[in-house]
Amino acid sequence: MKVKIFTLVMALFGVIYTSTAQKSIVVNCTITSDEVVATLQNNIFGKSVSVSGQAVFSQNSGYVRILLSDNYGYDLLVYETTPLFATNKIDNFSSMAMETKNISLNLSKLRVEIKDAQLNNLVVDIYEANSPSISLLKGAKPNKIDLINSNLRTQNALWVAGETSVSQMSFEEKKGLFGGKVPDLQGFEYYVGGVFELHSDSITYTQNPTRSSSCVSSFDWRNRHGRNWLTSVKNQYPCGSCAIFAVTGATEALVNLYYNRLLNLDLAEQQVVSCVNGRCTETYPGANDAGWSLSSIVPYYTTIGVVNESCFPYQANSSIPCSNICSNPSERIKIGGKIDFPNSTYPRSEESLKKMIIKYGPLSAGISTWGHAMTLAGFGTIKAGDVLHEGVSGGGDNSGNSPIIIGSNDPRIGQTYWIFKNSYGENWGQQYGFKGFSYVIVDINNLSANAILTPITSLNTNTNIVCEDRDGDGYYYWGIGPKPATCPACSRDEPDGDDSNPNLGAMDEYGYFLPMTQPTNTNPILTVASSQTWNTNRTIPENITIQSGATLTITANVTALCNIITIQNGGKLILSGGTIDGAYIIAENGGEFTIQNNGKVLLEGSNRLDIQLGAVFNLEYGEVSPK
Numbered sequence: 001m002k003v004k005i006f007t008l009v010m011a012l013f014g015v016i017y018t019s020t021a022q023k024s025i026v027v028n029c030t031i032t033s034d035e036v037v038a039t040l041q042n043n044i045f046g047k048s049v050s051v052s053g054q055a056v057f058s059q060n061s062g063y064v065r066i067l068l069s070d071n072y073g074y075d076l077l078v079y080e081t082t083p084l085f086a087t088n089k090i091d092n093f094s095s096m097a098m099e100t101k102n103i104s105l106n107l108s109k110l111r112v113e114i115k116d117a118q119l120n121n122l123v124v125d126i127y128e129a130n131s132p133s134i135s136l137l138k139g140a141k142p143n144k145i146d147l148i149n150s151n152l153r154t155q156n157a158l159w160v161a162g163e164t165s166v167s168q169m170s171f172e173e174k175k176g177l178f179g180g181k182v183p184d185l186q187g188f189e190y191y192v193g194g195v196f197e198l199h200s201d202s203i204t205y206t207q208n209p210t211r212s213s214s215c216v217s218s219f220d221w222r223n224r225h226g227r228n229w230l231t232s233v234k235n236q237y238p239c240g241s242c243a244i245f246a247v248t249g250a251t252e253a254l255v256n257l258y259y260n261r262l263l264n265l266d267l268a269e270q271q272v273v274s275c276v277n278g279r280c281t282e283t284y285p286g287a288n289d290a291g292w293s294l295s296s297i298v299p300y301y302t303t304i305g306v307v308n309e310s311c312f313p314y315q316a317n318s319s320i321p322c323s324n325i326c327s328n329p330s331e332r333i334k335i336g337g338k339i340d341f342p343n344s345t346y347p348r349s350e351e352s353l354k355k356m357i358i359k360y361g362p363l364s365a366g367i368s369t370w371g372h373a374m375t376l377a378g379f380g381t382i383k384a385g386d387v388l389h390e391g392v393s394g395g396g397d398n399s400g401n402s403p404i405i406i407g408s409n410d411p412r413i414g415q416t417y418w419i420f421k422n423s424y425g426e427n428w429g430q431q432y433g434f435k436g437f438s439y440v441i442v443d444i445n446n447l448s449a450n451a452i453l454t455p456i457t458s459l460n461t462n463t464n465i466v467c468e469d470r471d472g473d474g475y476y477y478w479g480i481g482p483k484p485a486t487c488p489a490c491s492r493d494e495p496d497g498d499d500s501n502p503n504l505g506a507m508d509e510y511g512y513f514l515p516m517t518q519p520t521n522t523n524p525i526l527t528v529a530s531s532q533t534w535n536t537n538r539t540i541p542e543n544i545t546i547q548s549g550a551t552l553t554i555t556a557n558v559t560a561l562c563n564i565i566t567i568q569n570g571g572k573l574i575l576s577g578g579t580i581d582g583a584y585i586i587a588e589n590g591g592e593f594t595i596q597n598n599g600k601v602l603l604e605g606s607n608r609l610d611i612q613l614g615a616v617f618n619l620e621y622g623e624v625s626p627k
Contacts, residue, residue, distance in 0.1 A: 022047070022131065027122040031112050038110040038124060046129040048101045049078055049110075050137045052094040053122040057083045060155065061186050061199045062116025064091075067171070068100055069109040073180075076100050076107060077171035084148045084161070084187045085141055095125070097137040099171060102129060115184055148190060158382075158404055158412070158441075159194035160389050161187060164428040169238060176280060179240030183370045191438055192431045194389040194404050195382070195417045198367070198442040213381070213416075215354040216511035220378035220419055221253060221362050222434060225470070225477060226500030229256045230362060230377055231264050233436030235425035239280035239316040240292070242373045244272045245423035246364040247297045248306065249375030250452050251335055253362040258456040260466040260479035267333060268312040268325075275322035276300050294364050294373055294450050298338040305334035305457075334457045341365075341449035350416050350444050354379055358511045360451035361480050365420070368446050374420040376449060380439070382415045384408045388439075390432065417441045454481040467491065472626045473502040473516065474584075474608055488582070488604060490562020523563055528552045528571075534578075544583075546571035546591070554578045554599075562604055567591030567615070575599035575622065582627065589614030595622035602627045 025038055055064040066078040079096035083089055110124060127134050141147055148161040166177070166189040174182045174189075186199060222228045231252040236245050248267050256262050273280065278292040300306075307329035339360070342348035346356055357363060357378060365376035384406055391403040406413065417439045422428065426435040467478040467487035475496035478484050483493060497507025497514075505516035526542040531551040539559040546552050548570030555576050560583035567573050569590030577597035582604055587593045589612055595601065599622035603609060609624055611617045 022128050023126045025110075025124040025126075027124070031114060031119040031122065032117075034111070034113050036109050036111045037122065040108050040110060040126070043106055044103055044108075044126060045106045047103055048097055048127040048129070048131070048134050048137060049103065050095045050097040050100065050125045050127070051078050051122060052096070052125070053092075054120040055081045055086065055091040055093070055117055056120065057086055057089040057091075057117045059083070059089075059116055059199070061184055063114070063184055064117050064119050065113040065171075065182075066119075066122075067111050067113065068103070068107045069111055070105065070107045071109070074105070074107070075171055075175070076103065076105070078110075080171075082187065084151050084190075085144065086151070095137050098139055101134060101137055101139070145190070148187060152187075153402070157194075157197065158388050158406075159196045160192055160401075160404070161190035162192035162431070164190060164192060165235070165425050166428055173238035176238035176240060177236070177242075178371060181371075183372070185370070188370075188438075189428075191429060195439045195441060197412075198369075198440060198446070213354075214351055214510050215358070217381040217383070218379065219354065219358055219511050220380070221257075221357075222377055222419075222437075225496075225498055227262060229253050229262070230375070230421055231256070231266065233421060233426050233429075234269070234314075234423050236269070236423040237316040239273070239318070240278075241269060241273055241280065241316070242423055243292045243294050243364070243366065244269045244297055246366070246373035246375050247294060247301065247450070247452070248272075249421050249423070250362045250364045250450075251301060251306065251333060253375070253377075254335070254452045254454070254480065255333060255456055255458075257361050257480040258454050258465065259463055260468070260477060263463070265331060265333065266309040267306045267331075268309045268314070270312045270314040270320065271306055271322075271325060272297055272300060273314075273316075273318050274312070274320045274324065275304075279318040280316055294366060294448070295340070298335070298364075298450055298452070301333070301335045301452075302337055303334075305332040307332050329459070332459045336453040336455050338453060339451040341447075341451070348444060353444065353447065353449060354416075354511075355509055356449070356451050358507075359509060360453070362421070363449045363451050365418075365447060365449035367440075367442055368448060374422050374438075376418060377421050377437070378419040380417050380419065382406055382410070382412050382417065382441075384410065384413055412441070415441055418447075456481075468499070469496070469604060469626075470499045471496070471502040472603075473505060474604070475499070475505045475516075488562050490582075490584070490604060534558060546573055548590075554580065557581065558583075567593055575601065584608040584610075586610045586612070587615035587617060588612050592616040592618070594618040594620065595624070596620040598622050601625070 027037055049068055051066050060083050063082045065080045067075045068078055069075045076099040078100045079098055081091045085091050145161055222230050234245055236242055248269050252265055252267055255265055308331040311326040311329040341353055341356055346352035363376040366373040386406040387403055389404040391401050420438045422436055422438055429436045429438045465478055465484040465486050467476050467484055469476050476487055476491040477496040477499035494506040498504040504513045506514045524542045526544050528546045528550045533553040535555045537557045543563045544565040546567045548568055551572040553574040555578045557579045559581045562582050564584045567587045569588055572592045574594045577599055579600045581602045601624040603626050
């Protein structure tokens with residue numbers, strides 16, 4: 001790093017003169033790399049520092065930050081600008097003092113952090129505490145949100161800006177959020193809706209591209225089987241614990257999916273903050289490491305497990321000792337391990353990552369250039385006519401309140417966007433629908449991920465896996481994991497691909513639904529060749545075939561164990577006051593099925609009574625209902 005030193009009596013690259021400020025420093029050089037541009041040797045406690053100059057950006061990414069620092073890494077932000085604050089990629093700024101009015105610390109270094117830009121004509125002004133000119137200093141760009149949204153619309157961007165929980169943080173808090181170094185966020189801290197595009201030299205768009213995918217165009221675990229499997233959005237606060245929240249969010253969702261019920265556990269991120277090596281940098285000002293990674297957290301959840309939130313409440317502070325965990329947690333979840341993305345089975349590609357989401361559920365994922373991790377809940381594809389942001393009634397074209405609609409010639413048609421559950425609280429991200437989530441286009445080379453594996457173990461031994469046919473189509477769903485013993489004997493080995501839609505059966509690895517088929521089994525057949533009556537309760541292990549000329553009358557309770565009762569041409573089945581529980585009943589052409597005297601048929605699914613063309617069904621007095 002080159003260092004350019006200034007004092008109050010000599011300037012190597014500029015001049016010092018008296019103005020409305022107590023002192024001014026003019027830097028007569030162009031700055032294009034991170035540098036210390038001045039050392040202020042007088043005491044500036046209680047004074048104010050502002051800057052003026054010009055920032056020129058080479059592309060739509062990048063930033064210029066002018067900081068006042070001490071020797072231990074503590075910073076106050078004098079001014080920060082990005083292409084979103086520029087006009088034609090040029091920002092001429094004056095008298096900016098975002099965090100440096102009436103300074104309460106003795107800071108001496110004036111330094112610049114810069115990326116994809118150059119800083120020209122920098123002037124630094126120092127004001128006495130009682131200077132009347134302090135009132136003229138600016139804390140931020142006037143109408144900055146309108147300015148950002150105006151630039152976004154000019155750039156044909158797909159997202160909308162607003163004030164959020166992150167945009168309102170101090171610079172030190174943002175450093176803590178990102179483990180000591182604020183990356184090039186490209187405006188992500190202001191994101192409140194639409195699809196965010198993370199600019200990268202490796203992302204290129206061509207007009208009307210033709211993109212093919214082996215997977216479905218969209219898949220979202222917030223709406224699968226008619227349910228949202230994700231737990232609520234959390235807030236990591238200014239602590240570099242994003243990886244912990246990403247893994248925990250994926251684990252909480254997998255608990256729901258593994259047990260096939262919305263348990264919606266709230267697990268304790270503070271346990272990893274305190275018990276796995278790492279640190280929240282705001283606890284140790286000047287530290288420059290986050291300490292946690294996706295790969296360091298999953299093994300802890302595999303071997304030790306994570307307790308419930310009330311056992312170890314989150315405090316965003318890594319100095320809290322691990323021993324503060326409660327002695328009798330009401331829950332401790334352990335996971336079965338992880339699969340990293342990419343790997344030999346799932347090489348680095350969008351298709352591989354999509355297949356992992358479909359197969360394993362929500363993933364913990366990281367965007368490498370940001371050093372930031374989130375829970376990856378699904379994906380979608382940009383299509384012509386998509387309304388990415390509905391806008392707000394009465395909003396002007398440049399306000400960010402106008403709808404964002406994909407035109408027929410938009411070059412981004414066919415692009416994949418990823419659906420992330422972030423850990424910035426609900427006052428960041430999508431403000432319409434699922435708050436706290438984001439939709440991001442990012443180069444696949446900039447993504448890493450982990451799939452959390454089953455089995456899940458819980459302190460609550462009565463937490464059984466639910467195996468059910470909620471839509472009554474004969475296909476059962478039991479969540480993610482192997483078929484459990486709680487499934488009926490007649491259930492298929494392949495789970496239902498959508499247990500909220502009786503017209504959709506099993507699903508393949510790409511997210512497409514397979515043709516529905518009738519259930520089959522290989523149980524022995526009990527043939528009813530002559531008329532008979534069953535008047536005692538029984539369980540039948542066989543399939544039943546009622547032949548032509550025979551009548552089977554049932555007056556007792558018969559448990560069929562999912563077996564098939566077939567009424568052939570000329571055969572009759574009469575249920576008179578009894579119950580048939582769990583059978584798949586087929587009345588073939590010429591067969592006859594009669595229910596009378598309050599007889600009841602309890603089916604394993606609504607489609608398991610098949611009265612074929614030419615058959616007769618007499619419902620005299622009784623009922624047919626799913627179990």
